[in-house]
Amino acid sequence: MSKLSNQKLKLLYLLKILNEKTDTDHTLTVPEMILELKKYNISAERKSIYDDIESLKVSGIDILCRKSKTYDYFIASRTFELAELKLLADAVASSKFITEKKSRELIKKIGSLTSNHEAKQLVRQVYVAGRVKTINERIYYNVDIINQAIGNNKQITFKYFEYTIDKKKRYRNDGNKYIASPYALTWDDENYYMISYYEKYNGITHFRVDKMEDIEITDQKCHKEDINIVEYTKKIFSMYGGEEETVKIQFDNSLLGVVIDRFGKSTITHKIDENNFAAILTVELSPPFWGWIFQFGNKAKIISPENVREKFVAFINEVMEEY
Template sequence: MPKGANQKFKLYYLMKIMLEKTDDEHSITMPEILTELERYQVSAERKSIYADLQALEKLGVEVIGEQVGRTYYYHVGSRQFELPELKLLVDSIQSSKFITARKSNELIRKLESLCSEYEAKKLQRQVYVSGRIKTMNESIYYNVDSIHNAITENKKIMFQYFQWNLKKEMELRHNGEMYHISPWGLSWNDENYYLVGYDSDDQMIKHYRVDKMLKIRMSDEPREGKKYFEKFDIGTYSRKNFSMFGGKEERVRLLMDNQMAGVVIDRFGKDVSMVPVDDNHFSISVDVVVSQQFFGWVFALGKGVKIIGPESVVQQVNQEIKRLVEQYNME
């Protein structure tokens, strides 16, 4: 049999065919394998294919042969990623606000290459998340990588920070001056990615929306603030900062209806201590950054929750209520 033009790539194309054309629900026969190889300008005999399928096994591609009647059918068994795992990754990408629509499509196409062409069609799905608006900053994908590189190299980063104005234009903060921050971690909170780092000038921990960072570059200066992060837990930090808005951290006491137990666990985790007050209520003491966003969370729970301490925070709540009454006074 004359050799095809791509004969030296025979094993590669055989692997490609098996991965793309077969899965647990779709198999291929030996004549079909030979036909597919011919499309890649590779000629082969049955005997050599048997040996090549065994070689694929050694390369980590599990090929299962099953006899049905007088015909043998072959398909790839276990893969690096199972279909349910890929579906989960696709759903995460599509529902992630911080990944642009274009970058989402690119990532999903790459995930489709990890399964058969039949399973790939099942990944072409739309996940709808209420209120989701994809970010318009394409560079976030590379911002995250730059931040991780700086953390690995133990260096500060420099960047510009912007906000949107009424004309829907990027407006640089601090007159466009560069921020100099020591990056220590990234937090995914309320559908946004945040850099958590140390500001040497203000000597405090701060956070920044990654999709609002521009022109990130690594500095030659080593990171600072190590002592602040030795026992720092970014997950705890995110729970304290409602919607990542700043404010003063306080130990706040809340009185809650028993039916709010699930809300408490969802927000603060199972380690929070819920102390029974009476048959219908319990109290908790939690560290939170007191802000309007925190008050908004409390108000949204209605009669089910009440701030009972400390007195300074109760006063702030009363001031916020007074402000809302004045703002929406219809008289």
């Protein structure tokens, strides 16, 4: 590379050096910047560095100078603060649908958004190994393809699998491809799901994205179906379907936050007495719903309708018979 070409790149490399090596706790002097530029085979004079720093500041880069025995320069603020990057890194590390290998890769990329010094804190902040993770490395490509199909209003075909008792893949539908009209992607219980219209069921259903393979976008337009995605996901507990029912449940006052977290602030509630309140909820009657109620013990009680009360009692009795 010619000396002239190197000089044209000087400003870019200076910004790279400042981004990677400086933050509020780590600074560089002008002589140190000159030495760093030499590593890229770029020579510079002190005056040109001052001019370059001023150009970067005019362009919007927040470079500050701290005066002590020397003039120390550093990047004062970035698009993401360190605390925000820690949140992102922790979310990636704890996400079950992201494989361990991909988690480490993404956290490394998140670290590139701050200085090398602060990036080390992200590595210490999170612990990936030992957490339950998906083993399907193609989930990221699956998400991308599904989003393309949704954006272009096209149907997709794919294979769908489950694991046998000996932990081997078994393809559903006799290994034949599914055909579905994708409407949205949703994240529930740390898993990605595709909400779609499935002609075989003549209605809306959902598929675990990490269990989908060989996804292809077709030329066929998506089947149009009127669906409220938010309401659909709220009704499905842990993605298990069941008969929809509106129920009235009595809760201990200590569970108000739990109910709001699950069903939202718009949930209809009213006071029963000093210790209890009632909530009107639209749910799908299924084992996950029974389990959700059961976890609260005597602090939650189904009031109506009677047929739902009976089904819950039958569910409890069925479980007790196993003991």
